[in-house]
Amino acid sequence: MLVLSRRKGEAVILQDEIEITILGVEGDNVRLGIKAPKSVEIFRKEVYLSIQEANRESAHQSSIGVEELLKHLNNPK
Template sequence: MLVLSRKKGETIVIQDQIELTILSVEGDTVKVGISAPKHVDIFRKEVYLSIQEANRESAAPQQSDLNALIHRLRGPNN
């Protein structure tokens, strides 16, 4: 992990397209402004992790759905 110190109003540039600017510092809270192309998704980490978990849950087959599918594939006589 790269660690940088920045003051209010200072900016960090990532790959010519993304700029992080320190807008304010109040106690333990730092406000960061982010300028990036529209195709770059930007999330707070807790939101990103929640999205990943929801995607995993929706992609995983539910046991009841799997049992129903097996029953249909076997046909009505089995």
């Protein structure tokens, strides 16, 4: 992990197209401004992890086999 010290109004640049600026510091809170292309998705980490978990859960939904599907189609209840 790269660790940088920045003051209010200072910024860092990532890969020529993402700029992160320190807007303010109040106690333990740091306000960031992020300039990035619209194609770059930006999430708070807790939201990103929640999205990943939901995707994992939906990918692991149980599915029935072809034989079971045919059985249900031929003998609807």
